[in-house]
Amino acid sequence: xxxxxxxxxxxxxxxxxxxxxxxxxxxxxxxxxxxxxxxxxxxxxxxxxxxxxxxxxxxxxxxxxxxxxxxxxxxxxxxxxxxxxxxxxxxxxxxxxxxxxxxxxxxxxxxxxxxxxxxxxxxxxxxxxxxxxxxxxxxxxxxxxxxxxxxxxxxxxxxxxxxxxxxxxxxxxxxxxxxxxxxxxxxxxxxxxxxxxxxxxxxxxxxxxxxxxxxxxxxxxxxxxxxxxxxxxxxxxxxxxxxxxxxxxxxxxxxx
Amino acid sequence: xxxxxxxxxxxxxxxxxxxxxxxxxxxxxxxxxxxxxxxxxxxxxxxxxxxxxxxxxxxxxxxxxxxxxxxxxxxxxxxxxxxxxxxxxxxxxxxxxxxxxxxxxxxxxxxxxxxxxxxxxxxxxxxxxxxxxxxxxxxxxxxxxxxxxxxxxxxxxxxxxxxxxxxxxxxxxxxxxxxxxxxxxxxxxxxxxxxxxxxxxxxxxxxxxxxxxxxxxxxxxxxxxxxxxxxxxxxxxxxxxxxxxxx
Numbered sequence: 001x002x003x004x005x006x007x008x009x010x011x012x013x014x015x016x017x018x019x020x021x022x023x024x025x026x027x028x029x030x031x032x033x034x035x036x037x038x039x040x041x042x043x044x045x046x047x048x049x050x051x052x053x054x055x056x057x058x059x060x061x062x063x064x065x066x067x068x069x070x071x072x073x074x075x076x077x078x079x080x081x082x083x084x085x086x087x088x089x090x091x092x093x094x095x096x097x098x099x100x101x102x103x104x105x106x107x108x109x110x111x112x113x114x115x116x117x118x119x120x121x122x123x124x125x126x127x128x129x130x131x132x133x134x135x136x137x138x139x140x141x142x143x144x145x146x147x148x149x150x151x152x153x154x155x156x157x158x159x160x161x162x163x164x165x166x167x168x169x170x171x172x173x174x175x176x177x178x179x180x181x182x183x184x185x186x187x188x189x190x191x192x193x194x195x196x197x198x199x200x201x202x203x204x205x206x207x208x209x210x211x212x213x214x215x216x217x218x219x220x221x222x223x224x225x226x227x228x229x230x231x232x233x234x235x236x237x238x239x240x241x242x243x244x245x246x247x248x249x250x251x252x253x254x255x256x
Numbered sequence: 257x258x259x260x261x262x263x264x265x266x267x268x269x270x271x272x273x274x275x276x277x278x279x280x281x282x283x284x285x286x287x288x289x290x291x292x293x294x295x296x297x298x299x300x301x302x303x304x305x306x307x308x309x310x311x312x313x314x315x316x317x318x319x320x321x322x323x324x325x326x327x328x329x330x331x332x333x334x335x336x337x338x339x340x341x342x343x344x345x346x347x348x349x350x351x352x353x354x355x356x357x358x359x360x361x362x363x364x365x366x367x368x369x370x371x372x373x374x375x376x377x378x379x380x381x382x383x384x385x386x387x388x389x390x391x392x393x394x395x396x397x398x399x400x401x402x403x404x405x406x407x408x409x410x411x412x413x414x415x416x417x418x419x420x421x422x423x424x425x426x427x428x429x430x431x432x433x434x435x436x437x438x439x440x441x442x443x444x445x446x447x448x449x450x451x452x453x454x455x456x457x458x459x460x461x462x463x464x465x466x467x468x469x470x471x472x473x474x475x476x477x478x479x480x481x482x483x484x485x486x487x488x489x490x491x492x493x494x495x496x497x498x499x500x501x502x503x
Contacts, residue, residue, distance in 0.1 A: 029368075114353075121313050122351035126365040126417075127337040 017213075018205045021139050024132050031137050038141035043149070046102050050149045051156045053098055057090065058082065058157030062164040075169075079180035082161040083154075087189050091154040093240055096199035098153075099146060100232040104207040107138050108228030111211025112221040120212070135212055139204030146200035147193050154193075187251035195243040199236050206232045263322070264289040264421060264453040265310065270319030272305055279305050281477045282319070287470065289324075289420075292447055292454040294468035296461065296499045301474040303457040304348070307423045310455065311345055312336050323421065341369060344419035348426045350410030352398040358385070358409050359394040362416045369417065380416060388412045388442060404435035411442055421453045422446060428460045436463055443467050461500065473499055 062082055069075055111134060114120050123130040158180055165171045207228035214220035265287040272280040279302040287293050295303045308314040309321060312328050320329050326339050352361050362381040366372055372380065385391045388408040393401065401409060407427060414422060424443065428436030440463045446452045447467075458464050464471065471488045473481040473496035481488045481496035488500045 117349060117354075118347045118351040119353055121308070122345070122347055122353070122413075124313055125311050125340065125343070125345040125347075126369070126413075127340040128365070128368055129333070 013213075014206060014209050017209045018201070020131065021136055021201075021205055021208075024136050025140070027132070029132065031132055034133060034137035035140050035144075038137045039145055042099070042103050042141045042145040045106060046099050046145070046149055047152065049102055050095060050098055050152050053094060054086075054091070054153035054156035055160035055163075057094060057153075058086065058160030059164040060160075061085065061090070061157070062161040066165070066168065076179065078165060079158075079161065079171075079176045080183045083158060083180035083184055084188065086154045086157045087184060088192050089244075091157060092150050092192050092196045092199070093236070095146060095150040095153045096196055096203070096236040096240075097233055099142065099149060099200070100203050100207075100236060101229050103142065104203045104228040104232045105225040107142075107204065107207035108211040108224035108226075109221050111135075111138075111208060112214040112224035115212065115214055116217045116221060131212070135208045138208055139201060142200035142204035143197045144200070146196040146203075150193050150196045185253070187247075187253060191247045191251055195240075195247065198239055198243060202235045202239060203228075203232045206235060262289070263287060264291075264324060265293075265455070266320075266322040267306075268320045268322070270309065270316045270321060272302070272309065272314065272316050279477050280309075280316070280474075283474075283479045284319075285472060285479060285482050287453060287455070289453050290447065290451040291469040292443070292456065292467050293470045293472060294464035295455065295457045295472045295474065296459070296464060296496075297474035298495070298499075302477050303474055304425050306474075307345070307425050307455065307457055310421075310423060311340060311343055341417060342419055343421045343423060344414030344417060346407070346410045346414045346422070346424040346427055348429060350398070350406040350413075352401075352406065352409055352413065354398050356397075357394065358390065358396050358398065358401070358412075361398070361409065362413050365413070365417055384412045384416045387415070387445075389438075404431050404438075407431060407435075407439055408442070411439065415446065418450070419452065421455070424454065424456045424458075426457055426459065428458060428463050436460060437466075439463075440467050465500075471500060 062078060065081055066075070066078060069078055069081065114134070120130045120134070123133055162171070162173060162176045165176060210224040210227045214224045216223065263286040267283050267285050270280055270283045271278065283306070295306060297303050305314060309316055310323070312331070316329055320327055322328070323339050323342065328336065328339055331339065353364070356364065359381055362384060363377050366377045366380055382391060385394055388411055390405060390408055390412060393405065398406060398409070411427070427439045427443070431439065443454055443456065444467055447454055454467070456464065456467060465485060468485070470483060471481070471485060472479055473488060473491070473493065475493065475495045480493035481491035485500060488496050491497055
């Protein structure tokens, strides 16, 4: 497992790497073709997993919360609790962690393999900026794809929750949806969904950092993949705490 | 040192270390344009590092390198990009982009670095593929190519920008004698038809003697012999005499 021997050096290097991504975004060439290709790659890799996981977690969560809410005489609140929980917190976090596992490991492994097989040197030898060509499109793809994938988690979780509720109490779909959205404000929905752009930036940057900067040949491929997942997941959870505080500051009503 | 304005490549007291290990020590030589230089030496003596210094994938710790009249060691990325366009690099394992087809691998540098139209790019790619005998394989992915085909594909990518300076890192490694000979023929053809300056790192002395006009022999990071085959055979270095006389 990843051991941070020099944590400050590591944080500094990843921060500089991220800064290079941000500054590189505004320099031509803009790599539109690569960005579209990477968005398709991130989406196609993650979508089935994200939908299946959202559906399963939604169904399981309904099963767990039902008994408590029925005991409190609040069975009618099940769809509301479900939607608030997913749109505000579980959806973004689950999407972030799933993409970190699925896409982050892939980015780390692919770039490390390209480094080991001299493909990155090959790109440089052709006077092509390998950082702009390989890293920036991957980071941008993660940033743009994550909010969309989060919505898929949210809605598939609602569907999973409804199915679970329907099998238990024969609830109507129409009523379930009305109750699910009855207490949901834009502030509950927009800010948490868009905070996943930060998760996307973390996944893209950290994974690319481990893959792009590895210098360990074939051995480095597995290590880069593992480190990408572990460090991205950890940083997503830490960033989530900070972002929630920011959201509460900007939208105080959502903290009530 | 003032560079020889007629030289295609000048190394002036170049040294390079990785950590505590010094891989090149005060290496100096000049190569006239249109000639082929074969770099020989045992494994780990700094041969591939020399190629990577020439194309500036690595920077020397001390010393200077001139490509024609351009001193590249202190260059900014934009200037470096201009100089790199004069060069083609055949990597040891070809280093083809495994997510692109053979055709796309060759079209990529033309698409990005030239103002050629799609038709001109198509024509240039097909011409080079025909030259290396891979015209029928252009839709294949690199993983579908054999070792010899990958080497030829890597050579095609190195040639597609019509470089003045062609660098080849062990072009015959892992290949049978006939395929290795075909690669050597392609290098010779390039030298004869386009007067390309060629630098080849190799362990294949038979091929080196066919292709090379000059030979550089490295031992433990030092350039122990440099010159024509006859000059290296008369070298004071026993390693150089053994390497050039092998086979």
